[in-house]
Amino acid sequence: MKPDFTRLLDPRTEAMATSAIREILKVANRPGMTSLAGGIPAPETFPMDILEHVFSIVLDRWGSSAFQYDLTEGFVPLREAAVPYLRRYSVETPAEGILVSSGSQGLLDAIGKILIGPGDAVAVESPTYLGALQAFNPYGPRYVEIETDEMGAIPESLEKLIKEDKPKFVYLVPTFQNPSGRTLTIERRQTIAEIITRHGVLLVEDDPYAALRYRGDTVPAIKSMAPAHVLYATTFSKVFAPGLRVGLAVPPPGELGTWLVKAKQGTDLHTSTLSQAMAAAYLEGGYLEERLPLICAHYAPRLDAMLEAMEESFPSDWSWSRPEGGMFLWAEGPEGTDIPDLYEKALARNVAFVPGRYFYADPDRGGRTMRLNFTNADLDVLRKAVGTLGELIRNG
Template sequence: MRIVINRDDTKAVYLQIFEQIRQQILSGELIPGFTLPPERKLAESLGVNRTTVLNAYRELKAEGLIDSRVGKGTIVLSYPDSELSNATHYEEPVWDHTFSQYSGQFDPFMLKELLAIANRKDVISFATGIASPESGPLQIFKGIEEEILNSNDYKALLHSPTEGFHSIRESVCQLMHKRGVYCGIEEVMLFSGSQQCIDIMARILLDPGDIVVVEEPSFFPAVQAFKSLGARVMGVPMDDKGMRLDILEQLLQRYRPKFIYTMPNFQNPTGLEMVLERRKGLYELARKYKVFIMEDDAYGDLSYDGMPLPLIKSMDNEGYVIYISTFSKSVYPGLRLGWMVAHKKIVQKCTALKQVMDIHSNSLSQWIIERFIRSGDFDKHMKKSCNDYRIKRDAMYEALLNYAPHDLKWHKPKGGYYFWCKLPNGILASKLVLKAAEYKVAFVPGSTFFTSGEGEEYIRLNFTFASVPEIDEGIKRLCKAIRDLKESSDDEEAFNNIEMNPIV
């Protein structure tokens, strides 16, 4: 529906609106059943008073062209022409039969609700897994962007090769060399975030019915991506040293999975670091059973205590390890830039698929990150981020010590983003989410990260996003919510005992 207001016309504005809508109805441009914009919305878009639109609609109703229906808004009724007035009544599509079976694999409800709560200004959020905006290199980025855009060089605003610009792939190689992986640019590919990389890798490796092994618990968007392709996902439990290799080998012997997905550095959600002997053992099992490892290293740069352990990819000479990382966790999530290091045959397959998805990752983000790395500012930024996040981690640790009930269990992560907490007996994370919302604090319940429907006794707390004072206050509120649930649970148990043991 198109309406143009002529401010120089002596005709009243409401009549201009009335006549234009009337003409569009009479000409057949607006069909019976078409819903007109609400008065307020149309008034805002035209820059007029709502009463002006209301008067125009009244004129249209007087001629029998439109009517207001409860729950449907203001709709076009019919044409005056007798032939057109018998036109079929139009309804919305039958949505249940519209979407593919593939689309039904995704259920964003819980995550969407958590993000909605977490994004409220009055809520302290430990739910979102994103970098702190205050720790980001905003001023440096402004300088880099101005330099790029003021140089009259349009490369940063043009298409890039699907794998990424040659220069940023070289820069990523430099990063990987510092991490003990001596790769060439033909083994490096840029993606629109590491989640796109996981999705594309799953698509080129998996057929329906294939088996994927993951840590239990694991990063749920990855699990969701595998399942959506018809794969069977099997979880291997973890202990404080990482994935249990004794159980893993049993699965490898029996099922011959397509690949193993792991986050050895400060795993999401547990924050655990896989010990060196487990990393070596995992790689040896991959070689023995000829199965790929997808090593997701989103948090490896965020190490707060001691020296980082060698990457599994650094042990790989045959091409069994597919390494994935991202700038979203270490710099800004809005950059939407991640990368992969893998055998060149895998890069070639990923390139062919990415071409039909989005052609290439954001060109400007690639140029900014490339300059950021080459200038040495990336290393300086990571040092600052680690210092900032160490302070926040310690603040959450101290707050838990000060406020948590004695039977809430957790460990102090050496890096990454998260505390993984085991709730007191009888407290369910699904109930705690609701109680914590009353105190205006948000977190992610543990069941989200399990493939088997377990995890109600766990919660994940992010410490990078909130400020230090918010961390202290938020943990205090959360622990108050836990105590409230414990008291109500104790009261219910006492009541049940009275019912079972009546006084005679």
């Protein structure tokens, strides 16, 4: 008989159970399925045509050191090249102020590891990024949920939570949020910067999507308004390639960064040197800035097609976000909307989406919502899939 070593699992692994969402993504990837469920970039946006050239630059410039162990803080040429790049997000920092992470996800894990103890309050948007909940859950936090509207987190709700629940930190995705696609207005950013500064609270600003702006004006990062109170994170996953697993973090000045480095040392020693060298060469050579408009030009019509198709086919008692960038759109039905039923019927018609309730720290919320991804299907396929959803909502 095979031994069952799952009996050895620590009780904290119960908080890692995410099988429902994994099942959804597995089903969504079945052949023939139009998936509006995932959150992955379109492979057509990867710069396959110049990667050999970028790799040759890496070999010429750094040779074997691109394959060697390296600093936990990150490959120095990447941190140097990231200084001007981060200005795009209005984040001002010297190279030494930047830490490289194995994707933003690696940073979220390190944050959980060093900051969260059982029962600690952590303030998150309602809804929030599922992967952050997955990273934090094993450390046993008590989530307190910041109310949101179409302009993102509501500052008054945040301040109330800060006063009442004294969260260890606040976690926000202020720009083209995953899952809602919403963007915090500049006024709200300023108010939130003022609130966290007045209360001496740490904000984790997770910002993977800001560069994917298809229209409208750039909104500065909250980090630029309260640099001493914000741990800023962004990633190359959406603007270069997610398989590289390279993210950037700018912690507040002081010792917090040192602790993040200690936590990372125990996890992976450092992010892949080769991946970091590729990212460094990509940034230094100006390729990222050159390619970004092409990525945006690939996604913008998909967002428009999804919005138009929803306008045409969704009933008027549904509401949805109208983002100016990012990868997601969020839709909410009226009282009585049965999302599990819609989900099953949509699957039967080969259309997949993610029911919104998975993005809430409180599993009883979000029952009438869904997240739709528009980056990974062709225009006609997108229109047809949204039309199918509209038809199912109207006619059952």
